[in-house]
């Protein structure tokens with residue numbers, strides 16, 4: 001049975017069996033009398049429900065997030081020095097490593113895309129995007145959010161700015177939106193394309209330290225001028241809630257942290273920005289800021 005499984009997944013049968021037997025012994029798998037393996041209830045919670053219907057990418061060692069998870073072995077260094085554990089482990093930042101291998105970048109985008117389309121449609125309905133005229137989705141990844149915004153608001157125009165322009169360009173072309181949207185390669189630590197009505201930061205802030213978030217907000221504020229708005233969209237930590245697991249994940253992968261809306265407001269205030277509106281959208285929050 002394990003030989004067939006090993007053939008199917010391209011693994012070494014003996015080693016695979018020993019690992020699976022260990023997972024049986026710790027209660028994550030069952031093995032029936034014919035030798036077939038299946039998930040126990042606990043295994044389902046960890047591998048399926050824990051990942052909201054799919055294996056969480058950080059449990060897949062072949063995924064860049066699983067690889068990043070191994071930087072937890074440098075947690076002690078991080079505790080002692082405050083340095084980013086991932087960089088101590090691999091000698092590079094997570095983002096530089098993604099840049100070095102397009103298949104990692106694609107796997108990262110796919111991991112992020114889980115469940116995002118539905119939420120992007122809700123975000124598109126929850127705020128008056130059309131009033132902004134044009135938005136720059138700063139660190140907009142594979143363009144999923146911008147596609148949803150432009151579909152919901154036929155007069156809106158937009159740009160995705162990210163490390164690489166290819167994934168978003170493909171998505172915008174495939175959605176037939178290239179007349180109203182484009183993708184550009186760039187960094188949010190450098191000056192951004194000026195003059196848009198809105199600068200979107202969706203799921204960016206938790207990847208960065210306080211100092212870096214201030215810089216990113218400042219770059220957006222400079223580009224937005226006095227008229228434009230900065231729109232932070234994120235799964236923020238509710239006041240008094242516990243999000244320590246993800247907080248440590250952000251710490252070791254990126255040197256980032258989980259934040260509450262008040263934390264984001266404080267960073268925005270440090271660079272002269274004020275909160276104009278805050279809109280809850282399911283687990284996500286839209287924060288409208290002004291420079």
Ligand SMILES: C[S@@+](CC[C@H](N)C(=O)[O-])C[C@H]1O[C@@H](n2cnc3c(N)ncnc32)[C@H](O)[C@@H]1O
Pocket residue numbers: 095112116138139140141142145161162163164186187188189201202203204207
């Ligand atoms: C957690 S993902 C969020 C992607 C997208 N905004 C979303 O909500 O799904 C963070 C994004 O930041 C981008 N990123 C990282 N460093 C960047 C930089 N210096 N300049 C621009 N984008 C960057 C990554 O490529 C990635 O697409």
